[in-house]
Amino acid sequence: MENLNIGQVARRAGIPASAIRYYEESGLLPQPARQSGWRRYGPEVLQQLLVIRTARELGFGVEEIRVLLHGFPSDTAPPARWRKLAAEKLPAIEAVIRRATAMKRMLQIGLSCRCVQIEDCFTEDCAGVVQEVRGDRKALPVMQ
Amino acid sequence: MENLNIGQVARRAGIPASAIRYYEESGLLPQPARQSGWRRYGPEVLQQLLVIRTARELGFGVEEIRVLLHGFPSDTAPPARWRKLAAEKLPAIEAVIRRATAMKRMLQIGLSCRCVQIEDCFTEDCAGVVQEVRGDRKALPVMQ
DNA sequence: ATGGGATTTCAAGTGCACTTGAAGTCAATA
DNA sequence: TATTGACTTCAAGTGCACTTGAAATCCCAT
Known part of the structure; x- marks a missing residue:
């Protein structure tokens, strides 16, 4: 109830699950906890995805966003x-x-x-x- | 003196010649006159390219610009x-x-x-x- | 008239941001 | 327990907007 799997996150954030995996692979999102292989997300991921989406829609590239979030x-x-x-x-x-x-x-x-x-x-x-x-x-x- | 070939247009417009050919092929620019195969442009092409560049930098796609210019x-x-x-x-x-x-x-x-x-x-x-x-x-x- | 640089066409390659497909695993429901 | 749907990884594919490469042609200066 407190944790979400990737499909639920995708629906709530309005971002395809495949893109969420891609963001994780690209270093934009931290690796989430796993339960027998499945990604389990805390609610903060929605905030993070909101930031990512806002930046993407403004024209920032994935690499630029990575630097903002984790590139220091x-x-x-x-x-x-x-x-x-x-x-x-x-x-x-x-x-x-x-x-x-x-x-x-x-x-x-x-x-x-x-x-x-x-x-x-x-x-x-x-x-x-x-x-x-x-x-x-x-x-x-x-x-x- | 009045007409420019593609390299001169490219330099004045700040757009690579390859992109200018691509815009022509995509229907953004009309086919220019030819002199033994070489494209000869009148000065109005600079204005047109300025419009195209402005629109591109604002995020309009090539197809959208085509519709604006010639899609009616x-x-x-x-x-x-x-x-x-x-x-x-x-x-x-x-x-x-x-x-x-x-x-x-x-x-x-x-x-x-x-x-x-x-x-x-x-x-x-x-x-x-x-x-x-x-x-x-x-x-x-x-x-x- | 000859060499160098600009141009031609056409096909193929590039980079980004994902998406799709395949083959297999896990969870929830009947 | 069996099925169904959501999930997993990995590789390959996609769409856009160009760019690059190759081989041929053309203009201009020496």
């Missing part, structure tokens, strides 16, 4: 981990926010477009929208 | 395309913005964490941060 020397206290992670990741996250906001504006500006052909959107009335939205031409750190 | 019946005027795209994509983009903003706050909250072990961040002082940041547990449309 074990004597590194959480505050130091958070500082390092924040220093590394805040710029990328802010770039994501900027670009998504830009894309949103692009769509909204498109709503008032009066072009006759879609090609015109690149050369006429809508021209400048992309530039306006994304002034730079330089590569942005693709957070993917 | 040819008698569909741009305003209708924009409306359809906005209706379909604004929610996803807004979700990205919400989650990225949440992740940013999570990192910032982490900066004031006083946990002794990283596991504590899931159970003690930092607890609730993820929930606070990502109230729901339901699947969000993963925009990748």
Whole structure:
């Protein structure tokens, strides 16, 4: 009642069991207790999977998440981990926010477009929208 | 002087020539003029690639971008395309913005964490941060 | 006219994040 | 006790977005 097997965890977390095993294999999740071979999870795994899912949906790779959770020397206290992670990741996250906001504006500006052909959107009335939205031409750190 | 071959386009757009060919093959870019086999591009391709790159960096898939640019019946005027795209994509983009903003706050909250072990961040002082940041547990449309 | 670099096509390879399949084991129910 | 469904491992497969390699062709400078 207190412990869950992988199927129950999968259902509650909204993540396939196969992905949970993959996360464990990738070092994102600690190895759970076993009962005659079956994985038994405590409730904290749901919180951990929530963190993992949030980070994945934001575009963090599995390896990056591993570093966040377990990639520091074990004597590194959480505050130091958070500082390092924040220093590394805040710029990328802010770039994501900027670009998504830009894309949103692009769509909204498109709503008032009066072009006759879609090609015109690149050369006429809508021209400048992309530039306006994304002034730079330089590569942005693709957070993917 | 007015027309560019693929290498020059690649350099100016910051996109590998191989990717430009791939975009053409995928129907994102129209087939350019040819001079004895070589692709010759007009300057508008840079604008088009800028749109493509912006969309890609925001997480749109190649197929989605194809639909935006060329996936409508040819008698569909741009305003209708924009409306359809906005209706379909604004929610996803807004979700990205919400989650990225949440992740940013999570990192910032982490900066004031006083946990002794990283596991504590899931159970003690930092607890609730993820929930606070990502109230729901339901699947969000993963925009990748 | 010749060598070097840019380009062509086509097929195959890559990396990530999983997913699927096979063959076997375990737990709960009839 | 027998079946059914959930679970196990391990290897292989998948989908996306490109990238790389090979062999041929083309442009330009010497």
